Amino acid sequence: MSRRSVVLTVCAAVVVALLGVAAFAPLPFTIMYPGITANTLGSYPEKASDGQQPxxxxxxxxxxxxxxxxxLRMTTIEATAPQDSVSLLQAVRAWPNPREAVVPHDAVYPAGQNVQQVNATNQQEMTESQSDATTAALSYLHLDAAKVKVTINLASVGGPSAGLMFTLGIVDLLDGNGTGKAGAAGDLTNGANIAGTGAIDGAGKVSEVGGVALKTKAAARDGATVFLVPSSECSDARANTPAGLRLVPVDTxxxxxxxxxALQQGTGTVPSC
Incomplete structure (x- = not known):
């Protein structure tokens, strides 16, 4: 073998070795994917599992x-744990998958925060979301918050994105047909499996939350046929929308x-993304 061939062989081996190391070396990314959904009108989990009672x-x-x-399903996304590294191989494999998203690690886990701090922030946002959902719903129904008490129990979920679906759940449990009068007959869903996302404030304004393209996958997986989404996130929701899932934009x-x-009565106009 000539000297040139030896050099080329050694170089090739080094390159292969470097590529092998790079393929498994940790990168500053997190992989996100569809999470759980929970029916705000029912129990979670819907069936007893792993010792967890509904x-x-x-x-x-x-x-x-x-x-x-x-x-009325609230939807979530999940992500690789902050201590779990994502390799180049994992990132390349996840990138084209519509059911996964590769994002900068700091976008999910802010730099300088440990797991406990991230969880504490998410739980604080969830608590505020539940409070705003209760305020918005009772205000819509003209009920006295001093007399009507609402408790929301979904300890395994954090963040503000379930606000809209919590609010609609409260309205449906107290009202039903959306008249704004507590005790009214009828169903807000008309028996349909409705899902959605969106933060909400006490005045009933709906705002964007992120991760919509993955939440639609979670909704469709769990049988939803309609997905309520903040109107500003329509374009994200349309990305690889699951077949049979109707996108309905809302701002309030x-x-x-x-x-x-309009959906349950078959009359009126239903907006569409």
């Missing part, structure tokens, strides 16, 4: 609660209720 997601005292049908609680009423 618990009612929304409990209301101080007012008559209706027997509901259908589902009132718009969401009106859209569901």
């Amino acid at each position: 618990q009612q997601v929304i409990t209301i005292t101080g007012a008559t609660v209706r027997q509901t049908s259908g589902a 609680l009132g718009q969401a209720v009106n859209a569901l009423k």
